[in-house]
Amino acid sequence: SQQGEEDPQALSIQEGENATMNCSYKTSINNLQWYRQNSGRGLVHLILIRSNEREKHSGRLRVTLDTSKKSSSLLITASRAADTASYFCATRTWSNYQLIWGAGTKLIIKP
Amino acid sequence: EAQVTQNPRYLITVTGKKLTVTCSQNMNHEYMSWYRQDPGLGLRQIYYSMNVEVTDKGDVPEGYKVSRKEKRNFPLILESPSPNQTSLYFCASSLSSGDGANVLTFGAGSRLTVL
Numbered sequence: 001s002q003q004g005e006e007d008p009q010a011l012s013i014q015e016g017e018n019a020t021m022n023c024s025y026k027t028s029i030n031n032l033q034w035y036r037q038n039s040g041r042g043l044v045h046l047i048l049i050r051s052n053e054r055e056k057h058s059g060r061l062r063v064t065l066d067t068s069k070k071s072s073s074l075l076i077t078a079s080r081a082a083d084t085a086s087y088f089c090a091t092r093t094w095s096n097y098q099l100i101w102g103a104g105t106k107l108i109i110k111p
Numbered sequence: 112e113a114q115v116t117q118n119p120r121y122l123i124t125v126t127g128k129k130l131t132v133t134c135s136q137n138m139n140h141e142y143m144s145w146y147r148q149d150p151g152l153g154l155r156q157i158y159y160s161m162n163v164e165v166t167d168k169g170d171v172p173e174g175y176k177v178s179r180k181e182k183r184n185f186p187l188i189l190e191s192p193s194p195n196q197t198s199l200y201f202c203a204s205s206l207s208s209g210d211g212a213n214v215l216t217f218g219a220g221s222r223l224t225v226l
Contacts, residue, residue: 031213042115042201042217043154088154092213097142097161098169099213103153 005102006089012108019076021105023089030092032065034074037086084109113138117202117218124192125226132187132221134202141207143185145177147198160185161207192225
């Protein structure tokens, strides 16, 4: 079952610009996570934000969470070619340990 | 190095020929899971295991079997593969409690083609 929906499905920007991706979900969550996947490879965990947190930073990544709107955003600042990848959000609800995945945003950074 | 290792990475097989995709992790994680990834369908969970001898169905378990006899290993078995099981498969693991709970470490993926 899918709870998260990323928006946009695809995003193409120039190197150095900021990239923003959004994730919406349907039911109350315990935490929300963002993962990166380089083409055809395994996913890599980027950041976890808990339901009682509103913002988190990790290097050039900034994640916000708005539980009233059931949405999260991932901002990548000063993008680099190496940021080209697909980005997925995953949510964990309070009643189920399993992560529920969105369909991902494909980010392309143009040199 | 902490990692999840899957084998084989690539496999082409024929309908009905039983195959096993192995998955091993060296992080002493209690939780392990198998996913398949298909274009336009995202990640779908096949089976998961909360600990040794404890397994449960995910969203798309039909046509697959798993076992968890040891903590580090979680093989995925396709008893009679069919073309609709052609996919990219990922194994993942995590702690089941504490700060690292739910944060998945993924294997590199196994691309399976069933002819």
